[in-house]
Amino acid sequence: MDICLEMLISYLFLFLAFTVDLREAQNGCDDQLRYRGAHGPAIRFPFRLSSQPEHYGYPGFILSCTDANQTVLELPDSVKLFVKEIDYISQVIQLYDPHNCLPLQLRGLDLYSSPEWPFQFEVNDFENYALVNCSPRAIVHSHLISCLSGPTYHVYAIDYYDDEIFYIADLPLSCTKMHNLLAIPSLIILDDRDYKVLQLKWSIPKCGDCEAKGKNCRLKNNSSKLQIECFPKDKGAFVIIAGVILGSFLLPLVIFALYRLYTYDKVEKEHQAKIEKFLEDYRNFKPTRYSYVDIKRITNQFTEKLGEGAYGTVFKGKLSNEIHVAVKILNISNENGEEFINEVETLGMIHHVNVVRLVGLCADGFRRALVYEFLPNDSLEKFISSTDTKECILNWDKLHDIALGIAKGIEYLHQGCGQRILHFDIKPHNVLLDQNFNPKISDFGLAKLCSKDQSAVSMTTARGTMGYIAPEVFSRNFGNVSSKSDVYSFGILLLEIVGGRKNVDVTVENTSQVYFPEWIYNILEQKEDMRIFIDDDGDAKIAKKLAIIGLWCIQWHPVDRPSMKDAVQMLEGEEDKLIMPPNPFASVGPVQIHANIPIKRLNHELEVILE
Missing domain, CATH: 3.30.200.20 (Phosphorylase Kinase; domain 1)
Structure with missing residues (x-):
């Protein structure tokens, strides 16, 4: 559910960012842009959008939206300018030309000739101008309009009283009159930098007083004279709108959470159904x-x-x-x-x-x-891995009996059941001891079943405990995975019984210690007495016997290892009849097993049996 939490936090941040100016711009063209971080004007009375009913605004205060969600005010003579900002207290609206050329947009515009038009220029400094087109070489002492000029011509704004009388009468012959700019703020012509913004004001309706008091403005009900009134800002509407928006944000999260819950429940029900079917079978x-x-x-x-x-x-x-x-x-x-x-x-x-x-x-x-x-004496690991030898109460005869019992248990799994069972996790920890220290193999969570005539199984991933896993489980270069994989684990277990210690591997952190099975092999190969571990001569023979069998069981290639039936026979036989196995650490290639050892080598390729 961490993903759900992250989504919830993201939605809350988006909601907060979106609702900062929500009360100010509930009906603006830029609602979607504001959600993406864009800036736009707040639109409320006396303005309205052309898509809204007439009573939402005052006559003449109509705004429209472009396809890009930009707010537009249309002036007389079809002059369209974009809205940059609206100051409802000062009752001023700022307009701009997206092409940054207001003189072009204002040509032929006369706000004062349209009495029904509610807007006037904010400044009182008005002038009449004529736009003239001159060649680049012409010398004209007037105001160059750079946004209208080009490389082959220049456009100037010339002061004049009427259509025929110019302040500058001596214009070059290469100049031609284009348009009139009537009663426009001089600043638009005199300062090129202010082409971008045109400020218009309105005096009716007078809603600035309401805005200054923190209230909204609206038309009075049943008023035929377009009278207005102030009223408190509707917090309820804000709450409703905020709730709708928050709900739209949370809806995907709720759907996602329900889907996750449904998926988990479905998977869990499938697992339960599988188990119930199995138990029924x-x-x-x-x-x-x-x-x-x-x-x-x-x-x-x-x-x-x-x-x-x-x-x-x-x-x-x-x-x-x-x-x-x-x-x-x-x-x-x-x-x-x-x-x-x-x-x-x-x-x-x-x-x-x-x-x-x-x-x-x-x-x-x-x-x-x-x-x-319940087996009261815990696991075999408790008795063979203790550093305090005084705690080990098992003598070597009992350890031999335990080893033989484990071998018989594994042999039964491989040959005695209706199906062959491969344990894949033979280790001292999974050998429990009853009140008489009889061993019992436990923990079959990694076990696999196959028919008795199957000589190998396929595995997609390695399974078992590190140190006890046979080489072929990691790499098929050593052979196929089969019952011989359990034999390898059993061999490591025997060597641990002999050494009374854990299987130690040579690592970068522990280079001073020799690989434990190899150390035992070197002792036996050099004819050294196993009394290095045991004082009693009879016990030393048992230790040597377990060590030799263990070394046979951990041969690198499965075909070189005995079966569990052979291992049982070796444990039940005499130690003097056992022959030292080949060195499993000298080469990774297959070795010949001595003819006197009761082990049959499989010369044919093992067939892979699918799970």
């Missing part, structure tokens, strides 16, 4: 469906927070005194139904000891939540 699974009120009751108004991720926040809750659950409230801003559907669809077909169980769900309007079994 999976009704055989029969997960318990809760309302949002139930979710608040189960979580005791979201009192105890267990954690927070990119897609939602997890709270602890309980269905009864004996049954505790973990409730994930999905973020509204990031969630369009895909996360919700992925979780429900995936967990709806999974029944495995090493996969978290979905207890129920909530799809109450735009509020969505997932209810899982």
Whole structure:
């Protein structure tokens, strides 16, 4: 709604700018020009526009508009001048010629010969002039009219008493009389700079007194003698007009806001309909469906927070005194139904000891939540990333069992369900531990489903957590995205169990640290003892076993990695039978897998399966 706010502010500024002189120019030609910042006269009684009824103005005070919204006053003899300003107190109107040549416009004009004409010249200094056309070489001691002159002729204004008697009788023979200018202000002729403005005054009607008192002027009702009266300025009319204009400004904003609301509501209803259809299709699974009120009751108004991720926040809750659950409230801003559907669809077909169980769900309007079994020992990350080794209560046998349980859970996702499930976010944080520290894979928001005979999937964008994402997810130069992408993430997880630390990458800010998986590989390749991590000799063998399997799983090319079934067999087998994998950091090219390793390399090209 930020756009709506910006539009509202813009409209208010425009409205304020427009209404500064609204009371002064309600009927002016320049209403539209004033909106764009142009200047124009205020038009009110005694003036009126030719398009308005007669009683709006006084007889003779008629103005008209050009196509460009310029205000025009027509004088006798069809002389048309533009209105620059009207002083209603002094009762003076300023006119100008757009071509800046008033002598041309005033030729033949005689205001005093038209008694019905209400305007007179403001000054009392009048003269009669004749306009004469002379050659450029002629010497004429009079007033040159530059706006009428040209390169081959000059026009002068000559004083005279009547049509035959000139003050300057000895004009050159090359001069020819053109027009008369009768009784016009001398200033128009004498000062070239004042060609632009002609000031006319009026004495009737006498509305200046009303204007000086801050009132308006109008004709009296039922008066046959054109009598006038003063009356207070109509604030009500101003309010009405201002309201109409403001309403016209706000209308587009209201329409836009309603459209945004309609669009959002439509999209949200589509998401809800998609979810409802999905839940109807999976009704055989029969997960318990809760309302949002139930979710608040189960979580005791979201009192105890267990954690927070990119897609939602997890709270602890309980269905009864004996049954505790973990409730994930999905973020509204990031969630369009895909996360919700992925979780429900995936967990709806999974029944495995090493996969978290979905207890129920909530799809109450735009509020969505997932209810899982509660696992009291938090995630595996808590036990392998702690800097305080005293807090790690898991021995190496238990860590081996956890690794084997995770491998079996992933193998079940790849081979044990009716459809193949690719998790795409295997990491310690998404491995939860129950009261006996048995691992359960969780968080299927990024999972994808495909049939078992599909060997690869297409992806438009990378998905997963940095540090655990397989190379082919970023670049198809390494191979196609498939179940081997989960194998890579599992390999990084095993190496983290061995090192008890996070996967560290070599960056500009941290060049002193070596890439952690490569460091482990170098230790094994140089025949160094894994007791660099562990004191006990038996535990060192377990660590070495997990490290070798992890290094097999993180080979650059998917075809060089084992399947999860092979990884399970390797974990269940003896450490002495494992052979050191090729160095995954020496080259980006595919490598040959040793014949003694129970891994089958796929020599055929993987087929891309569309989503």
